[in-house]
Amino acid sequence: MDPVPVTEVASIIGGTVHFPAEEREVGSVAIHSDRLQADSLFFALGGATDGHRFVGRALANGAIAAVVAADRLAELPRDAGPLIAVADPLAALQAMAAWWRAQLTATTFVAVIGSNGKTVTKDALVGLLTGHRTTYGSPGSYNSQLGVALSVLQCPADVPIAVIEAAATEPGEMARLARIVAPDAVVFTNLGSRSVQSFGSREAHARELLIMAAGLPADGWLIMGEPDPAVHLQARDITKARVLPVGDPALPRLTRLRHVEHASLVRAALPDGAAEDLLVATPSPEVLTDLELAMGAATLLGMGSAELLAAVAEYTPPSTRMQMWRRPDGATVVGELANTDPLALSSALRTARSLMGAHGRTLMIIGDPLAGLDAERAEAMARCLRAEHVQVVCGLTAEAHGLIEAALRGAGVEVHRFPDEDRMRAFVATELRPEDVALVHVPRDTMVTDDWMHLVETAAATRLYVDLAAVKSNVAAFRKLVGPHTKLMGVVKADAYGTNPVIVAHTLREAGVDWLGVATTEEGVALRRAGVQMPILVFLAVPGDVERLVRHRLTPSLYSVEMYDAACRAAAVSGRRLDVHVEVDSGMHRSGLYPEAAIDLLAKLRDSEHLRLAGLMSHLGCPDDPAEDDLTREQLKRFGTVCAAAADMGFEDVVRHTAATAATIRFPEARYDMVRIGLGLYGIQPSTATSSLITLTPGVGLVSRIVEIHDMAPGERVGYGGLFRAQAPGTRIALIAAGYYDAVPRAFRKVGFVLVNGRRCDIAGTISMDSMAIDITGHPDAQVGSDVLIFGQYAGFSSPVEQAAAAMDTVSHELLSQVGPRVQRIFTQH
Ligand SMILES: *Cc1c(COP(=O)(O)O)cnc(C)c1O
Numbered sequence: 102m103d104p105v106p107v108t109e110v111a112s113i114i115g116g117t118v119h120f121p122a123e124e125r126e127v128g129s130v131a132i133h134s135d136r137l138q139a140d141s142l143f144f145a146l147g148g149a150t151d152g153h154r155f156v157g158r159a160l161a162n163g164a165i166a167a168v169v170a171a172d173r174l175a176e177l178p179r180d181a182g183p184l185i186a187v188a189d190p191l192a193a194l195q196a197m198a199a200w201w202r203a204q205l206t207a208t209t210f211v212a213v214i215g216s217n218g219k220t221v222t223k224d225a226l227v228g229l230l231t232g233h234r235t236t237y238g239s240p241g242s243y244n245s246q247l248g249v250a251l252s253v254l255q256c257p258a259d260v261p262i263a264v265i266e267a268a269a270t271e272p273g274e275m276a277r278l279a280r281i282v283a284p285d286a287v288v289f290t291n292l293g294s295r296s297v298q299s300f301g302s303r304e305a306h307a308r309e310l311l312i313m314a315a316g317l318p319a320d321g322w323l324i325m326g327e328p329d330p331a332v333h334l335q336a337r338d339i340t341k342a343r344v345l346p347v348g349d350p351a352l353p354r355l356t357r358l359r360h361v362e363h364a365s366l367v368r369a370a371l372p373d374g375a376a377e378d379l380l381v382a383t384p385s386p387e388v389l390t391d392l393e394l395a396m397g398a399a400t401l402l403g404m405g406s407a408e409l410l411a412a413v414a415e416y417t418p419p420s421t422r423m424q425m426w427r428r429p430d431g432a433t434v435v436g437e438l439a440n441t442d443p444l445a446l447s448s449a450l451r452t453a454r455s456l457m458g459a460h461g462r463t464l465m466i467i468g469d470p471l472a473g474l475d476a477e478r479a480e481a482m483a484r485c486l487r488a489e490h491v492q493v494v495c496g497l498t499a500e501a502h503g504l505i506e507a508a509l510r511g512a513g514v515e516v517h518r519f520p521d522e523d524r525m526r527a528f529v530a531t532e533l534r535p536e537d538v539a540l541v542h543v544p545r546d547t548m549v550t551d552d553w554m555h556l557v558e559t560a561a562a563t564r565l566y567v568d569l570a571a572v573k574s575n576v577a578a579f580r581k582l583v584g585p586h587t588k589l590m591g592v593v594k595a596d597a598y599g600t601n602p603v604i605v606a607h608t609l610r611e612a613g614v615d616w617l618g619v620a621t622t623e624e625g626v627a628l629r630r631a632g633v634q635m636p637i638l639v640f641l642a643v644p645g646d647v648e649r650l651v652r653h654r655l656t657p658s659l660y661s662v663e664m665y666d667a668a669c670r671a672a673a674v675s676g677r678r679l680d681v682h683v684e685v686d687s688g689m690h691r692s693g694l695y696p697e698a699a700i701d702l703l704a705k706l707r708d709s710e711h712l713r714l715a716g717l718m719s720h721l722g723c724p725d726d727p728a729e730d731d732l733t734r735e736q737l738k739r740f741g742t743v744c745a746a747a748a749d750m751g752f753e754d755v756v757r758h759t760a761a762t763a764a765t766i767r768f769p770e771a772r773y774d775m776v777r778i779g780l781g782l783y784g785i786q787p788s789t790a791t792s793s794l795i796t797l798t799p800g801v802g803l804v805s806r807i808v809e810i811h812d813m814a815p816g817e818r819v820g821y822g823g824l825f826r827a828q829a830p831g832t833r834i835a836l837i838a839a840g841y842y843d844a845v846p847r848a849f850r851k852v853g854f855v856l857v858n859g860r861r862c863d864i865a866g867t868i869s870m871d872s873m874a875i876d877i878t879g880h881p882d883a884q885v886g887s888d889v890l891i892f893g894q895y896a897g898f899s900s901p902v903e904q905a906a907a908a909m910d911t912v913s914h915e916l917l918s919q920v921g922p923r924v925q926r927i928f929t930q931h
Contacts, residue, residue, distance in 0.1 A: 102128065102129065102130075102201045102204075102254055102258075103128070103204070103258055104126035104127065104128040104140060105126060105127050105128075106124055106125070106126055106127075107124060107125055107126070107127055107142070107165055107166055107183070107185075108121075108124060110127050110142060110185070110197065111185045113196060113197055113200045114168065114185070114187055114193035114194075114196045114197050115187060115188075115193070115196065116168060116185040116186055116187040116193060117171075117185070117186050118166075118183060118184070118185055119174065119183070119184045119185070119186055120179060120180075120181075120182065120183050120184060121183055122166070122182060122183040125140070125165045126140060126165075127140060127141070127142040127165055127166075128140035128141075129141045129142070129254075130142050130143075130144060130194065130197065130251070130254055131143050131144070131159065131164065132144050132146055132152065132194075132247075132251075133155075133613070134155035134156075134158040134159035134162060134164075135158070135162065135577075135580060135581070135585060136580070136585065136613045137159065137162050137163055137164050137585035137586065138585070138586065138588075139163065139586045140165065141163075141164050141165065141585075142164065142165050142166055142167075142168060143155075143156070143159035143160070143164035143166070143167040143168065144167075144168045144190050144191075144193070144194050145159075145167055145168065145169045145170070145173075145190055146190055146191055146194070146247065147190075147191070152190070153169060153170070153173050153176065153177065156169060156177055156181060156184070157177075157178055157181045160181045160182035160183075161181075162584070162585045163585060163586060164182070165183070166182065166183040166184060166185055167181075167182070167183075167184050167185070168184075168185045168187055168190050168193050168194070169184050169185070169186055169187075169190060170186070170187065170188070170189065170190055171186040171187060171188060174186050191246060191247060191250075194247070194250045194251075194254075195246070195250045195277060195280075195281055197250075197254065198249070198250035198251075198253040198254050198281045199253075199280055199281045199283070201253060201254055201256070202253050202256075202281060202282065202283055203283070204258075205256065205258065205263070207259075207261070208237075208256070208260055208261060208262065208263050209261065209262050209263070209285045209286065209402065210263050210265060210282055210283065210284045210285050210286075211226070211262065211263070211264045211265070211284060211285070211286045211287070211288065211398060211402070212265055212266075212267050212279075212282050212284035212286075212287045212288070212313050212314075213226070213264060213265070213266045213267070213287075213288045213290065214266075214267050214268070214269075214275075214287060214288070214289055214290070214310050214313050215288075215289050215290030215291050215292070215293070215310065215326065215327070216290070216291055216292055216293025216294075217290060217291055217293050217387070217448075218290040218291065218326075218387060218388075218390065218391040218394075219242070219244060219266045219267075219268065219290055220242040220244075220266060221387075221388055221391040221392075222288060222290050222326075222391040222392075222394050222395050223238055223239065223264050223265075223266045223395075224238065224632040225391055225392045225394075225395035225416060226238075226264050226288070226394075226395035226398050226399060227264050227632070227634070228395075228412070228416055228417075228629070228630060228632060229395055229396065229399045229404065229409065229412045229413065229416065230262060230264075230399055230402065230404065230412075231629055231652065231653055231654065232408070232411075232412055232652040232653065233399070233403075233404045233408055233412070233652075234261045234262055234402075234403075235259075235260045235261060235262070235654055235677065236260065236261070236262040236263070236264060237255075237256050237257060237260045237262070237263040237264070237634075238263075238264045238265075238632075238634050239252030239264065239265045239266050240252065240255070240610065240634060242266060243266065244266040244267050244268040245268065246274060246277060246278070249265060249266075249267050249278050249281055249282065250281055252265050252266075253265065253281055253282065262402060265282050265284075267279075267282060267313060269309055269310060270299060271299055272299070272300060272305070272309055274309075275309050275310060275312040275313055276312050278313065279312050279313045279315065279316060282313070283316065284313060284314070284316075284317065284321070285317070285318060285321050286317070286321050286322050286323070286324075286342075286398065286401065286402075287313055287314045287317060287321075287322075287323045287324070287342075288323075288324045288326070288394055288395075288397075288398050289310065289311070289314070289323060289324065289325050289326060289327060289336070290326045290327070290391065290394060291326050291327045291328075292306060292307055292310070292327045292329065292332060294443055303329075303332075304331070304335070307327075307332045307335050307336075308335060308339075311335060311336055311339045311340070312339075314336065314339060314340045314342065315339050315340060317340045317341070317342035318342065319341050319342060320342070321340075321342035321343070322342050322343045322344075322345060322401055323336055323340060323342055323343070323344045323345065324345050324346075324347070324352065324394055324397045324398055324401070325344060325345065325346040325347065326347055326390065326391075326394045328346070328347070333346050345397070345401075347393065347394065347397070350372060351372050351400075351401075352372065352396075352397040352400065352401075353369060353370065353371045353372060353393065353396040353397060353400055353409070354369070354370045354393065355367050355368070355369050355370075355389055355392060355393040355396065355413075356368045356370070357386060357389055358378065360384050361380065364380050364381060364382050364383065364384065365380070365381050365383060365384060365386075365389060366378060366379070366380055366381075367379055367380075367381050367389060369396070369410055369413055371400070371406040371409065371410070372400065373406050375406035375407070375410065377410050379410065379413055379414045380414070381413065381414070381416060382416065382417050385448065385451070386448070386451060387448040387451075392413065392416060396409060396413065399412075415630060416630070417627075417630045417631050417632075428533075428561065430535045431458065431535035431536055432461075432533045432534060432535055432536065432537045432538070432539070433453075433457070433537070433538045433539070434533075434538075434539050434541060435449070435453045435538060435539065435540045435541065436541045436543065437449045437540060437541065437542055437543075443481050443482065443484070443485045446482060446485050447485050447488065447489055449540060449542075450463065450465070450485070450486070450489035450491065450540060451489060453538045453539075453540040454489065454490070454538065457536065457537065457538040458535065458536025458537075459536065460536050461534070461535075461536030461537045461538060462492040462493060462534075462537050462538075463489070463490065463491045463492055463493075463537075463538050463539075463540065464491070464492070464493040464494075464495065464529065464532070464533070464537060464538070464539040464540070465486060465491045465493070465494045465495070465539075465540050465542065466494075466495045466525065466529055466539055466540065466541045466542065467494070467495065467496045467497065467502060467505075467542050468497075468522055468525070468541060468542060468543040469542055469543055470497055470499035470501065470502075471499065471501035471502065472499070472501065473501075474501035474504065474505075475504075476504050479501060479504035479505045479507075479508055480504075480508045482505055482508075483505050483508030483509045483512075484508075486505075486509065486514065487509070487512050487514065491514060492514065492515060493514070493515045493516075493517070493532070494506075494509065494514055494515070494516045494517070495516075495517050495518075495519065495525050495528065495529060496516065496517070496518045496519075496525075497518060497519060497520070497521070497522070497525065498518055498519065498520050502518060503518075506518065561925035562805055562806045562808065562838035562839070563803070563804070563805040563806070563838060563839040563843050563844070563923065563924045563925065564803075564804050564805070564924065564925045564926070564927050565599065565600065565801065565802070565803050565804075565844070565920050565924050565925070565926050565927070566801065566802040566803075566804060566893070566894075566895055566927050566928075566929060567600045567601075567604075567605075567783075567800060567801055567926060567927070567928050567929070568798075568800040568801070568894070568928075568929050569604070569605075569608045569800075569928055569929065570800075570929075571783070571784050571798040571799065571800030572605065572608050572609070572612070572782050572783065572784075572800050573608060573611070573612040574798045575778075575781055575782050575783070575784050575797050575798055575800065576589065576591070576609065576612035576613065576614055576778075576782065577612065578795060578796065578797055578798075579765065579776065579778055579781060579795075580613065582765070582766070582795055583765065583772055583776055587772050587773075587774060587775060587776060588615040588616060588756065588774060588775035588776075589613070589614045589615055589616070589775070589776060589778060590614070590615065590616035590617065590618045590638065590758070590775055590776065590777040590778065591605070591606070591609040591614045591616070591617055591618070591778060591779075591782060592617075592618040592619075592761070592777050592778060592779035592782075593605055593606055593609075593617055593618070593619060593624075593628070593779075594618065594619045594620035594621075594624060594640070594779070595620065595918045596918075598779060598780070598782075598783065598914065598917040598918055599844075599917040599918045599919065599920035600783075600801070600917075600926060600928075601926055601928070602619075602624065602627065602628060603627075603628065603631040603633065604928055605782070606628055606631075606633045606635065607633070609635075609782070610633075610635055614635075615635070615636070615775070616635065616636050616637070616638060616775065617633070617635050617636070617637045617638070618637070618638045618639075618640060618777050618779075619637060619638070619639055619640070620639070620640050620641050621639065621641060621642065622639055622642045622643075622646035622649055622650060622655065624639075625637045625639050625642075625650070625653060625655040626649060626653050626655070629653045629654070629655070636656060637654075637655050637656065638655075638656045638657075638658060638682060638716070639655050639656065639657050639658065640658050640660075640684075640692075641658070641660070641692065642655075642657045642658070642664070643664075644663050644664055644666070644667030645667070647664075647667045647668050647670070647671035647672075648671045648674075648675070650668075650671070650679070651671050651672060651675045651677060651679055652675075656679075656680050656681065656682060656715065656716075657679075657681055657682070658681070658682045658683070658684045658716075658718060659681050659682070659683050659684065659694075659702065660684040660686075660692040660693045660694065661692075661694065662694070662698070662702070665681075665702055665705070665712075668681055668711075668712055669709065669711055669712060672711035672712055673710075673711045678710075678711060678712070678713055679711060679712050679713070680712075680713050680715035680716075681706075681712050681713065681714065681715060681716075682714075682715060682716030682717065682718050682756070683699055683702055683703065683706070683714060683716070683717055683718070684699075684718050684719065684720075685699045685717065685718070685719040685739070685740055685743050686719070687719040687721075687735075687736040687737070687739040687740040687743075687759075688722065688732065688735060688736040688739060689719075689720055689721060689722035689736065691720060691722075692720075693718075693719060693720070696739050696740075696742055696743050699717075699743050700743060700746045703743075703746060703747055703750055703752070704750070707750050707751070707752070714747070714752050714755055715754070715755065715756060716755060716756040716757070716758065716775075717740075717743060717744060717747060717755055717756075717757045717758075718757070718758045718759065719736065719739075719740040719759045720759065720761070721733055721736050721737075721759055721760070721761070721763075721764050721771065722736070724760070724761070724763045724764035724767055724768055724771065725763035725767070725787040725788035725790060725791065726788065726790065727767075727790050733764070733768060733771075736759075737759065737768070737770060737771055740757075740759055744757050744773075755774075756773075756774045756775050757773035757774050757775075758773055758774060758775040758776065758777060759771045759773060760772050760773070760776045760777065761776075761777050761778070761779060761780075761787075762778050762779060762780045762781035762787050762791075763787035763788060763790075763791055764776075765777075765778060765781070766781075766787075766791040766794050766795050767790060767791060767794065779914070780913060780914055781795075781797060782800075783799070783800045783801045783902075783917070784797040784798045784799040784800045784801075785797070785799065785801075785902050785903060785913045785917075786903055787912075787913075799893065799894045799899065799901065799902070800894070801893045801894070801902065801917065802890060802892070802893035802894045802895035803839075803844055803845075803890075803891040803892050803893055803920065803924070804888050804889065804890055804891065804895045805837045805838055805839035805843075805888075805889050805891060806837065806838055806886060806887065806888055806889060807835040807836065807837055807857070807877075807883060807884065807885055807886065807887045807889060808836050808837070808838045808872075808885065809835070809836040809885065810833060810834070810835050810836075810877070810883075810884070810885060811833070811834045811835075811836075812831075812832070812833055813827035813832040813833065813834055814827065814830070815827050815828060815829060815830055815832070817832075818866075819834055819865045819866040819874050820865065820866030820867045820869065820874055821866070821867045821869065822866070822867055823866070824866045824867055825865040825866035825874070825876070829878075831878060832876065832878045833876070833877050833878050833880075833883075834865050834874050834875070834876060834877070835857075835862070835874065835875050835877045835883055835887075836872050836873075836874055837855070837872060837873050837874070837875060837889050837891075838871070838872055839871075839872065839873060839889075839891065839924075840868055840869045840870045840871040840872050840873055841868055841869070841870055842870050842871060842921050842923060843871070843920070843921045843923050843924050844891070844916075844919055844920040844921055844924055845868055845873055845891055846868070846909065846916075846919060847867060847868050848909040848910070848911070849864070849868055849873075849891075849905070849909060850864050850867065850868055851908045851909050851910075852864070852892075852904075852905045852908040852909060853908070854875075854900075855875055855889050855890060855891050855900070856889070856890040856898050856900050857875075857877065857880060857882070857883045857887055857888075857889050857890075858882050858883070858887065858888075858898075859897075859898040860880055860882075860883075862875040862876055862877050862880060862883065862889075863875065863876045864876075875889070892905040892916065902916055902917070
C-alpha cells in the first residue's frame with residue numbers, strides 16, 4: 102500500500118489514538134512483532150497467540166503504532182508508544198484492506214471462490230497471465246478473514262490484475278470478504294459435497310459463496326466450474342454480470358486425451374477456433390479442470406489464443422498438497438493430505454491410479470485416525486474406494502476405520518488393520534510391489550514426508566535430507582540478528598544449493614523472507630512457473646533474457662552497460678516500467694560496474710522513462726576472512742560513495758545490499774537495507790570467524806547405505822589404484838552406494854571417514870563414480886542396509902559439512918551444489 106499518515110489511518114479504521122506520537126506515515130501492516138518493516142503498523146490480533154501480549158515488543162522494534170482492542174487498553178503499558186484503540190482489530194485490518202482496495206481503481210480484481218481447487222485455479226491463472234500482463238496473486242492459500250485482508254493490503258499499486266482467493270466456512274463470512282475484495286470478476290470452482298455441515302443445504306452453501314458475486318458490475322463476469330444448473334440459476338438471480346458455465350462457447354475447452362508418464366495429453370480448443378494438442382505437466386484430471394477455469398478467466402481478461410496456448414504448454418502445477426515419489430523398484434508412493442470429502446478423495450485416487458503400472462494395484466493407506474468420522478461419511482468413503490477400484494486398504498484399529506471396513510465388506514477389497522502406524526508401515530513396505538501405487542492419506546498438520554517417506558527411503562540408497570524446520574529457524578536467527586527493518590533475501594540459485602528451489606522458496610516465504618535471489622533467468626522463470634510470487638532478483642541475467650525478465654516480473658541486476666541497454670530496449674518495447682538493481686564492482690572484480698561507471702549509469706537512470714532504480718548492490722570478496730578485513734572495508738567504502746551519489750541525485754526507496762551470509766554476520770555496516778543469505782539457510786557457517794557470532798541449526802545431511810560387505814585377507818588391496826591394503830586378519834570392507842556422480846567427490850578421501858550409527862569408519866581407497874568403500878573392521882553393527890552418514894546431520898549424528906569442505910580445500914557451497922541427480926531429496930519438517 103502507499104504511505105498514509107497515521108492519524109488518517111485511525112480515521113479509516115474508526116479508531117481513537119491514545120498516547121499520540123509524531124505524525125508518521127504507515128506503508129505496511131504487521132501482525133508479527135518481529136517482522137516489521139520501517140513503516141509498519143502493528144495489529145494485535147486474537148487467535149492462538151494473543152497479539153496484545155506483543156504490543157510492547159512491536160513498538161520497541163519500531164512499529165509506528167499498534168492497533169489494539171479498546172477493552173484491552175487498560176492492560177497495556179502507557180509508555181510503550183502510540184496505540185489506536187478499535188472495537189475489533191481484525192475488523193479494523195479488514196477496513197484498512199477495503200480502503201486500499203478502493204484506491205486501486207485501475208486494477209481488475211478477480212476473486213476465486215468454491216469448495217475445492219481454489220489455490221490451484223488461482224495459481225494457474227496468475228501463472229498463465231504472468232507473461233501477458235503483470236498480475237498479483239494472493240500468497241499461498243491465504244483465503245480466510247485475515248488472509249484475504251493481508252493479501253489485498255500487499256497488492257502493489259500499479260498492477261493491472263489482482264487474483265484473490267476467498268473462502269467461507271461459516272454463514273456471514275463471505276459478505277465480509279466481498280466488501281474487502283469488491284471483485285470485478287469471479288471464478289467459482291465448484292460446490293463440493295460437504296455443504297450440509299455448516300450451511301444446512303447445498304442451496305444455502307451456494308448462496309453464501311455467491312455473495313462474492315453479488316456486487317459485480319454489469320460488464321463483469323462469473324465463470325462457473327460447478328456443473329449443477331440449479332446453482333447457475335441461483336447465480337443469475339444474484340448478479341447482473343454475465344454468468345458463463347464451463348462449456349459456454351465464449352470459454353476455452355480442455356479435453357484430456359490420455360496420460361503420458363506424469364503428464365496429460367490434452368486438446369485445447371479456444372473460442373476463436375484455435376486448437377492444439379498439448380502436453381500438460383499433470384496427470385490429475387482435477388488439476389486440468391482448474392486449469393480450464395483459469396484459461397477461461399485469462400481469455401476474458403484479454404489474453405490472445407496463441408499466447409494462452411503457449412502459456413498452457415509451459416504450465417507447472419503446484420506440488421504442495423500431493424507429493425509423488427517413484428521408488429527405484431518402480432512402485433510409486435503418493436502422499437496426500439487427508440481429506441475425506443469424496444470428491445477430493447476420488448480425485449486423489451484417480452491421480453494415483455494414473456501412475457500405476459499395467460500389472461499394478463492401488464493401495465490406500467489411511468494414516469489419519471479420522472476421529473469424528475461418522476457412519477454416513479465412512480460409507481461415502483467406502484463407496485468411493487470401491488468406485489475407484491482400490492484393491493488393498495490399510496487402516497488403523499481406530500473406530501472410524503472399523504466403520505470403513507464394515508462398509509467395504511463383501512466388495513472384494515482386501516482390508517488390513519494395524520494397532521499402530523509403525524506396524525502398518527512395515528507391512529506396506531514389504532507388500533508394495535513394482536508397478537503398485539500407494540496413496541498415503543495423512544492428517545493435515547503432519548507432513549507426508551515425516552513418517553511415510555520411509556517407504557521411499559527404504560528403496561533409495563542415497564538421500565539428501567533437508568530439514569525445513571531448521572531452515573525456518575535459521576531464517577529466524579538472521580531476522581533476529583539484523584533486526585526487523587532490514588529485508589532478508591533467500592538465495593536459491595543452483596537448485597537452492599542442491600536441494601529444491603520451489604520447496605525451499607515456499608518455506609522461506611512462510612518464514613517471512615522478503616526477496617529471493619537466483620543466478621540465471623531460467624532459475625527465476627522456473628520459480629514463477631511453479632507459482633512463486635515473491636520478488637526475485639536475477640544476479641547474472643544476460644542481455645538476450647531481458648524480454649523474459651519483463652514478462653515474468655523478474656528484477657535484473659544491471660552489471661554492465663550492455664545489460665542496461667538491453668533492459669532499456671525491452672522495457673520500452675513492453676511499455677512497462679522495469680525495476681532494476683545496479684551492481685557496483687567495489688573491488689572483487691567478478692561482476693558489476695566500477696564506481697565511476699555506476700554513477701554515470703545512475704545519471705542515465707534518473708532520466709529514464711522505462712527503468713526505475715530500485716536497488717544498488719555489490720558483492721564482497723573475503724568477508725569471511727579476518728586477515729582481509731581491510732579489503733572488505735575498502736570495498737564497503739567504495740560502495741558507500743555510489744550510495745551517496747545516488748542520494749545526492751535524489752533517488753529514493755533504493756534498497757542497498759552487499760552482504761551474503763558471512764558479511765551479514767561479521768559486518769553490521771555491510772547489511773544496509775537487505776542481506777542475501779544462501780549458505781546460512783542450511784545452518785552452515787561460512788568460516789570459523791562467523792561461528793562464534795551466530796548460532797545456526799544445521800539442516801542438511803547426505804546419507805547412503807551399505808550394499809555389500811567383504812572379508813579381506815591381509816595384503817589384499819581395494820579399489821582403483823589399490824590404495825587401501827588390508828593389514829591384519831579380520832579386515833572387513835563395506836561398499837556404499839554413493840560415488841562422485843552422487844555428491845562424494847574423489848577429494849572426499851581427504852576427509853577420511855564417514856559415520857555408521859555414529860561411529861567413524863575410515864574410507865578405504867579411492868572413490869568411484871557410483872560407489873565407495875569403507876573399513877568396518879571392528880564395527881559389528883555395520884551391516885548390509887545400514888545407513889551411512891557422509892556429511893551433515895542425520896538421525897542425531899553429525900559430521901559438519903564445514904569440516905568436510907575444509908579437509909577438501911573447498912567451500913561448503915561446492916560440496917552441496919554437487920549433489921547429483923541420482924540422489925533422492927527428502928524434506929522433513931520436525
Ligand atoms: C551466492 C550469492 C549470495 C549468497 O552467498 P552465501 O555465502 O551462500 O550466503 C549472495 N549474493 C550473491 C550475489 C551471490 O552470488
